[in-house]
Amino acid sequence: MEQDIKQEIVSIQLDSESMIPLYVQLYRHIKQMIEQGKLSTNFKMPPIRWMAEKLQINPGTVVRAYKELEKNGFLISKWGSGSFVAEVPLYESEESDEQTAFAYQSTAFSEGMIDMSSVALDPDRFSAKSFKRAVNRVLDASGGRAFTVEDNLGCYSLRESLALELSKRKIMTSPQNVQVISGAQQGIDICARAMIEPGDCVFAEDPTYPGALESLRASGAKIIGIPIDENGLRVDEFERKLEVFRPKLVYLMPIVQNPTGLSMSQKTKRKILGLAHFYDFYVIEDDYCSGILYDEVESAPLKAYDRDDRVIYIRSLSQMFVSGMRLGYLIMPSKLADSLKSVKRMTDIQTSGLIQRIFDYYLRSNLWNEHKTKLQESYQHQFAASCRILDEKFRASFDWCLPSGGFCFWIRLKNGLSAKKVVEESRKRGLIISNGDAYYVYSKPDDHLRISIAQVSEEKMIEGFERLAEAIAEIS
Known part of the structure; x- marks a missing residue:
C-alpha cells in the first residue's frame, strides 16, 4: 500500500516551463492527494532528498512545498522524524479565524438588532446596587491604596480568598501558586509564550475556542486537533495521536466546552491525567x-484530580462577573511558576488593584x-425555554448538542444548508449569530452555527429564533 502511494507521488508531473513556480505545482498535487484521501492522516511523507531525486527537482523546491503545506495545515513536521499528513482541511476559508469568529461581535449594532453571538452577560442581570456597595466599602477601607498592588502575583487578600474558594471545588493550592491575570485570554497567551518554542506540538479539542488557537499559533505551535463527538472528547483518537505525536502541551475545556457546551466525565478526566503522566505533557x-x-454534571475541574502537578488551571472571572472588567487567575504548577510569572510581568506588570x-x-x-445563584436561576429558565423552541421549530433543519451548561448551542445544519448563507440571511433580518467554521483547528465545514442566549432577554431570544426560522425558510 505504502509502495503504491509512493509510486503515485513520484508520477507527479511538473511543468518547468509553466509560469506557476514548481513548488506551487508540487504543493497543489500533494494537497489534492490529501483531500482525495490518497494520503491519509499520519502518513509519513517521503524524505526531501528522495522526493527531489525522483521528481528531478531541487531539494529546495520540495522544502518550500512542504512548508506551504505545513503552514496551511495539511502537514505536521516533527523534528528528527519527518513530515506527516495532518487532519484534512475539508474547506479553505477566505477569512482568518479571527475575522470569522469575531466579525459580528461589535456592539455598534443598528437599532432592532438581536445579538445571539456574544457570550458576554446580559447587563440587566447584574446588580449595580451590589457593585456600588462593594466599590464604596473598598474605597472606605483602603482609600488611595485601593488602586495599588504590592505583589506581581496580585493582591494577597484576593489570592487568599481564591485559594479558599478553590478548596470548595477540591483544588488544594496556596496563594503563592495563584497568579491574578486580566482574563482567560491573557492566561492562555502567557502559557503559550512561556512554554512553546516554534515547532512544538500542541493538542487541542476540535472544535475549540479560536482565541486559544490564535495564541498558540502565534508562539509557533503546530496544533493537532482531537475530534469531539456527541459524547465529548474522543479519547480513543487522543490516545492514538499521542502514539504518533508527542505534544508538549494540551489545551482543554473539560467543563462546558466552547463551542459545544459538553462536559467530560470523571473517567475521561482521570484517563487524560494518566496519559499526561505517561507521555509527559502539561495540560492547560x-x-x-x-x-x-x-445538568447533573460531574463539575469537579480536571485540576481537582491532578496529583502530578501537570495542570495549569485558568479561570476567567469576567465571564461570570462583568465582561468589561478583565479579571481572572491561573494556578501555576511549581516547576513552571517562575517562567509564567516572568511572562506575566512582561505582559502588563499587574492587573488593576x-x-x-x-x-x-x-x-x-x-x-x-x-x-x-441568581444567574443560575435566570439562565436555567431561559435555557429550558430555548430547548423547547429548538425542539418545536427546528428539528427538520438541524441537530444540536444539548449543553451541560453555559449560554451556547452548537448546531449542525441538515439538508445541505450553508452556515455562511444562514448567517448572512439572519443578519438581513436583524439577527446576529456565529458561523461555526472559525472554531475548527484546520478544517472549515460550512454546516455549523453557534447560538448564544447570554446577552438577550427571554423575550428577545424568542424573537431571535423567529428571525432564524425565517432566514432558514428563505434559503431552503
Whole structure:
C-alpha cells in the first residue's frame, strides 16, 4: 500500500516551463492527494532528498512545498522524524479565524438588532446596587491604596480568598501558586509564550475556542486537533495521536466546552491525567463557564484530580462577573511558576488593584455566591425555554448538542444548508449569530452555527429564533 502511494507521488508531473513556480505545482498535487484521501492522516511523507531525486527537482523546491503545506495545515513536521499528513482541511476559508469568529461581535449594532453571538452577560442581570456597595466599602477601607498592588502575583487578600474558594471545588493550592491575570485570554497567551518554542506540538479539542488557537499559533505551535463527538472528547483518537505525536502541551475545556457546551466525565478526566503522566505533557485547563450548569454534571475541574502537578488551571472571572472588567487567575504548577510569572510581568506588570479588591470583597461578603445563584436561576429558565423552541421549530433543519451548561448551542445544519448563507440571511433580518467554521483547528465545514442566549432577554431570544426560522425558510 505504502509502495503504491509512493509510486503515485513520484508520477507527479511538473511543468518547468509553466509560469506557476514548481513548488506551487508540487504543493497543489500533494494537497489534492490529501483531500482525495490518497494520503491519509499520519502518513509519513517521503524524505526531501528522495522526493527531489525522483521528481528531478531541487531539494529546495520540495522544502518550500512542504512548508506551504505545513503552514496551511495539511502537514505536521516533527523534528528528527519527518513530515506527516495532518487532519484534512475539508474547506479553505477566505477569512482568518479571527475575522470569522469575531466579525459580528461589535456592539455598534443598528437599532432592532438581536445579538445571539456574544457570550458576554446580559447587563440587566447584574446588580449595580451590589457593585456600588462593594466599590464604596473598598474605597472606605483602603482609600488611595485601593488602586495599588504590592505583589506581581496580585493582591494577597484576593489570592487568599481564591485559594479558599478553590478548596470548595477540591483544588488544594496556596496563594503563592495563584497568579491574578486580566482574563482567560491573557492566561492562555502567557502559557503559550512561556512554554512553546516554534515547532512544538500542541493538542487541542476540535472544535475549540479560536482565541486559544490564535495564541498558540502565534508562539509557533503546530496544533493537532482531537475530534469531539456527541459524547465529548474522543479519547480513543487522543490516545492514538499521542502514539504518533508527542505534544508538549494540551489545551482543554473539560467543563462546558466552547463551542459545544459538553462536559467530560470523571473517567475521561482521570484517563487524560494518566496519559499526561505517561507521555509527559502539561495540560492547560480553561474553566470557561463552570458557574452555570443545567445538568447533573460531574463539575469537579480536571485540576481537582491532578496529583502530578501537570495542570495549569485558568479561570476567567469576567465571564461570570462583568465582561468589561478583565479579571481572572491561573494556578501555576511549581516547576513552571517562575517562567509564567516572568511572562506575566512582561505582559502588563499587574492587573488593576481596584478590580482585584472589589472581587475580593465579593468573595468575602458572600455577594459572589448570591450573584452566581441568581444567574443560575435566570439562565436555567431561559435555557429550558430555548430547548423547547429548538425542539418545536427546528428539528427538520438541524441537530444540536444539548449543553451541560453555559449560554451556547452548537448546531449542525441538515439538508445541505450553508452556515455562511444562514448567517448572512439572519443578519438581513436583524439577527446576529456565529458561523461555526472559525472554531475548527484546520478544517472549515460550512454546516455549523453557534447560538448564544447570554446577552438577550427571554423575550428577545424568542424573537431571535423567529428571525432564524425565517432566514432558514428563505434559503431552503
